[in-house]
Amino acid sequence: xxxxxxxxxxxxxxxxxxxxxxxxxxxxxxxxxxxxxxxxxxxxxxxxxxxxxxxxxxxxxxxxxxxxxxxxxxxxxxxxxxxxxxxxxxxxxxxxxxxxxxxxxxxxxxxxxxxxxxxxxxxxxxxxxxxxxxxxxxxxxxxxxxxxxxxxxxxxxxxxxxxxxxxxxxxxxxxxxxxxxxxxxxxxxxxxxxxxxxxxxxxxxxxxxxxxxxxxxxxxxxxxxxxxxxxxxxxxxxxxxxxxxxxxxxxxxxxxxxxxxxxxxxxxxxxxxxxxxxxxxxxxxxxxxxxxxxxxxxxxxxxxxxxxxxxxxxxxxxxxxxxxxxxxxxxxxxxxxxxxxxxxxxxxxxxxxxxxxxxxxxxxxxxxxxxxxxxxxxxxxxxxxxxxxxxxxxxxxxxxxxxxxxxxxxxxxxxxxxxxxxxxxxxxxxxxxxxxxxxxxxxxxx
Numbered sequence: 001x002x003x004x005x006x007x008x009x010x011x012x013x014x015x016x017x018x019x020x021x022x023x024x025x026x027x028x029x030x031x032x033x034x035x036x037x038x039x040x041x042x043x044x045x046x047x048x049x050x051x052x053x054x055x056x057x058x059x060x061x062x063x064x065x066x067x068x069x070x071x072x073x074x075x076x077x078x079x080x081x082x083x084x085x086x087x088x089x090x091x092x093x094x095x096x097x098x099x100x101x102x103x104x105x106x107x108x109x110x111x112x113x114x115x116x117x118x119x120x121x122x123x124x125x126x127x128x129x130x131x132x133x134x135x136x137x138x139x140x141x142x143x144x145x146x147x148x149x150x151x152x153x154x155x156x157x158x159x160x161x162x163x164x165x166x167x168x169x170x171x172x173x174x175x176x177x178x179x180x181x182x183x184x185x186x187x188x189x190x191x192x193x194x195x196x197x198x199x200x201x202x203x204x205x206x207x208x209x210x211x212x213x214x215x216x217x218x219x220x221x222x223x224x225x226x227x228x229x230x231x232x233x234x235x236x237x238x239x240x241x242x243x244x245x246x247x248x249x250x251x252x253x254x255x256x257x258x259x260x261x262x263x264x265x266x267x268x269x270x271x272x273x274x275x276x277x278x279x280x281x282x283x284x285x286x287x288x289x290x291x292x293x294x295x296x297x298x299x300x301x302x303x304x305x306x307x308x309x310x311x312x313x314x315x316x317x318x319x320x321x322x323x324x325x326x327x328x329x330x331x332x333x334x335x336x337x338x339x340x341x342x343x344x345x346x347x348x349x350x351x352x353x354x355x356x357x358x359x360x361x362x363x364x365x366x367x368x369x370x371x372x373x374x375x376x377x378x379x380x381x382x383x384x385x386x387x388x389x390x391x392x393x394x395x396x397x398x399x400x401x402x403x404x405x406x407x408x409x410x411x412x413x414x415x416x417x418x419x420x421x422x423x424x425x426x427x428x429x430x431x432x433x434x435x436x437x438x439x440x441x442x443x444x445x446x
Contacts, residue, residue, distance in 0.1 A: 136433065186212055
């Protein structure tokens with residue numbers, strides 16, 4: 001066997017393989033004997049089918065199968081032994097393969113197109129601007145009010161009162177085109193909300209569609225239209241009430257404390273507010289960390305020079321998505337594909353630079369934590385410890401190993417991002433939850 005790499009450029013090359021009869025024939029003969037032992041043909045006893053007959057009937061298919069298996073292993077071994085950094089997988093040059101005469105040739109030549117990764121480095125001295133979200137009293141009170149409402153007593157009165165959410169059907173005035181809609185109190189402007197005073201179930205109200213909601217995004221959701229489409233919406237809508245939704249907020253008592261944090265976790269209003277503040281702050285810390293991770297990713301993508309072999313990469317995308325992605329799709333979304341590829345290469349480079357490894361015990365521990373968190377969200381903790389190991393094992397074996405693979409990747413991602421947050425110079429400015437939300441909205445729009 002002869003195998004070598006010809007570089008067409010710094011980022012593309014051809015692996016060329018020449019196979020002689022001595023390379024594949026022993027495996028072919030072994031497979032012929034195996035077929036002879038297992039074949040069941042009329043006129044022959046089991047295991048006594050002549051090898052010559054097997055060659056005549058199955059020789060070509062056996063040859064192709066063994067050559068392909070030998071090729072696959074040889075290409076992979078060559079790449080590993082020579083420490084060749086590649087993108088995706090080697091692509092067989094089908095034009096070359098199509099010329100093979102399997103019936104008469106004894107020597108075969110094959111070519112594989114590969115995409116190469118040029119050496120690059122990560123700049124761990126980069127400075128990144130991010131945020132530290134500082135919980136304020138208003139946000140904490142808003143959270144408490146939401147929880148009181150969420151765990152309050154629900155009723156459906158016959159007549160509207162301030163604070164009720166309103167269900168109904170509506171449409172442009174004077175038309176029969178009606179759709180269902182749900183109007184939430186905290187989304188409505190006071191001027192239009194007052195029109196419901198004294199209205200009973202099945203009553204009708206005429207609303208100014210442009211003045212109804214405080215935010216245009218709420219109008220877009222209610223009309224099931226895009227932000228652009230609602231720009232042309234105006235006029236009056238007739239609204240017929242089908243029901244009112246009223247909530248009597250929960251009180252600051254033990255029943256409420258238990259519903260929010262679990263039975264007897266907190267036993268006083270003071271303990272409840274302390275735990276609530278810690279929980280809300282922790283949630284905002286996670287959001288800020290998530291934002292920081294995105295800033296890290298964007299900055300590393302902008303400051304890491306990686307040349308992508310465009311010709312190879314487009315062919316590879318089409319090959320791995322055969323039938324579901326067209327050349328037009330690839331051209332249209334190529335920048336997105338390149339961004340994903342570059343981040344994958346950067347991610348792997350960081351992992352390699354810092355010797356990051358994920359052990360089986362890491363995966364098990366992460367799965368265990370996920371299960372505990374899931375059950376804790378439903379207030380189930382007492383009976384969990386006795387069954388946690390069995391549940392963890394069953395989870396990791398689920399979906400034919402897919403759960404294990406996804407948990408492994410999750411742990412690896414957490415380790416890589418933790419290293420980057422530690423090494424990079426991250427400047428965190430204080431920001432309120434409200435201002436952070438505005439920043440995120442602006443970022444998403446951009």
